[in-house]
Amino acid sequence: MQRVPATIEEQLILKAIKEECPWESLPKRLQATLSSKEEWHRRIVEHCIKKRLQWNTCFARKICKETEYYEDLMRYLRKNLAVRLISGSVLSSIAATLHQQSTRSVLYSICF
Numbered sequence: 001m002q003r004v005p006a007t008i009e010e011q012l013i014l015k016a017i018k019e020e021c022p023w024e025s026l027p028k029r030l031q032a033t034l035s036s037k038e039e040w041h042r043r044i045v046e047h048c049i050k051k052r053l054q055w056n057t058c059f060a061r062k063i064c065k066e067t068e069y070y071e072d073l074m075r076y077l078r079k080n081l082a083v084r085l086i087s088g089s090v091l092s093s094i095a096a097t098l099h100q101q102s103t104r105s106v107l108y109s110i111c112f
Contacts, residue, residue, distance in 0.1 A: 009030065013030060016030060017044055017047050020062070041063045041064070044060055044063050048069070049072055050076070055069045055070065
């Protein structure tokens, strides 16, 4: 079950992320709510990771590099989801494979 945004600002932030709105186009009200452009970027990446979106189809692709995104996604999955159930040896082999193959294809083959 997903949490409903508690405030109007949170709802507006979520809407702006879904519409892929750049910092410069955000309403002043939202810019005031967020502390900086970096905070806006952090919220975008966090949203995409929580939704487990592929980098090449989400707003995060305009904010960060693919490898950074998938490394953050792996940290999130390890902390919050089923990847922590995989044994350490399997995670080691995944890490080795990440250096040899596309990060995207490896993550999606094990997580989804």
